Amino acid sequence: MNLEHLDEFLEAKNNLVKNTLSSYKTDLKQFSMFYKKDISELDSEDIESYITYLLGKGFKAKTINRKLTSLRRYVEYLNGSNKLENKVALYIEGIKVQEDYYIDPDKIININEFNRIAAQAKKANDKRAIAIIYTLGYTGVRVSELLQLHTFQYKTGEVTVRGKGRKFRNVPIAEELIYHIDEYVKERRHKAGEPIFMNERNNKVMSRQEINKIIKRYAGQARIKKTKVYPHAFRHLFCLTLSKDMPLDEVAALVGHSNINTTRIYTKRTKEELKRSLKNSLKAFN
Structure with a gap:
């Protein structure tokens, strides 16, 4: 041509x-x-x-x-632009591509990386950061939901958050998470009913940017790519971890997904993890 x-x-x-x-x-x-x-x-x-x-x-x-x-x-x-005597009578369409069955490992964090981030916050004795990291990891809440939490809620072992579409749901709070939040609340001396995650400069609720900045700081110290560490990555990790032992519809309910197909996206594994699972499954053919 x-x-x-x-x-x-x-x-x-x-x-x-x-x-x-x-x-x-x-x-x-x-x-x-x-x-x-x-x-x-x-x-x-x-x-x-x-x-x-x-x-x-x-x-x-x-x-x-x-x-x-x-x-x-x-x-x-x-x-x-009329460059041809005879125009091309064809619209060229792309081919249909099935959605990838795996997730890019550079877009999510794993349990090991979560623990390394938390370890760096503990090393710095940054109790607010520790509480943030564990709340995101142990509940899978969105940042907007994290910032709704108040001191009168968490000790009951369950909190109510307002998610997308003005939908409210109850979120279980594990005992270890209660401990980490308690340590921060005691240190800062919160007043009853105050939001848990406060800005240290002006006693106002923290911003999304501040949450993200804290997470990336300790991710950097843990030598983890900052591009793969962001608040929503903890939500992916939570869904993926629970999906190994829990039905997908229950995971969806816990994180506030109205469509279970959304949860499927969150629970994809990496290509290497899927290869290992496939290898183990195929042993039955031998």
Whole structure:
């Protein structure tokens, strides 16, 4: 396929980031080496053949979709700018990609990493941070729910929080978590009924940013990538941990998911964990 209008196409897209333009150029040159007919003759069978060709080269579905997008943008440019005598009568669709059955390990924390973060907070004797880390890890609450907690609630072993969509739910508080919150409340000398997690400067409820900053500080000290440590990562860890011994609908109820499919996303394991489980399961065939 002749790419005589490639430079003009890239110039027309010069408002895009450099990496995107580079991808367009690479993808289109690859297609031109595969496709030997005139671009105006392009049809759905050609696209199917190209997809098969790319799969044979070992490209993954997401990369193939990127390459098809590059081709679609180029065809739209040619059609829209009247560069062809005969327009391409084809809309190039991407292939359907099944949702990954595993989660990227760089997007979640594991139990070992949770314990290392908590250990750093303990080393600093930062009782507020310890209470925050354990509350997030032991309850799976959202940050907005964490900041609702008051001193009159936690000692009962259960707290009521307001989640998304103005839905209220009861959250169990483990004995170890009661201990860690108690240590912080005693040190700070909270007044009855005050929010638990207070700003030390002005006695106001902490902000999301402050919670995130504290977590990342101790994650850094624990030599864990800060990009994978954020408050919601503790919610993922909570769901994943409970799903190993508890039905998914019960996990969903505990974290306030109205749709169990949302909980499924939270309980995905890493590819390596799934490989180990598969290996153990397949032993039954021997």
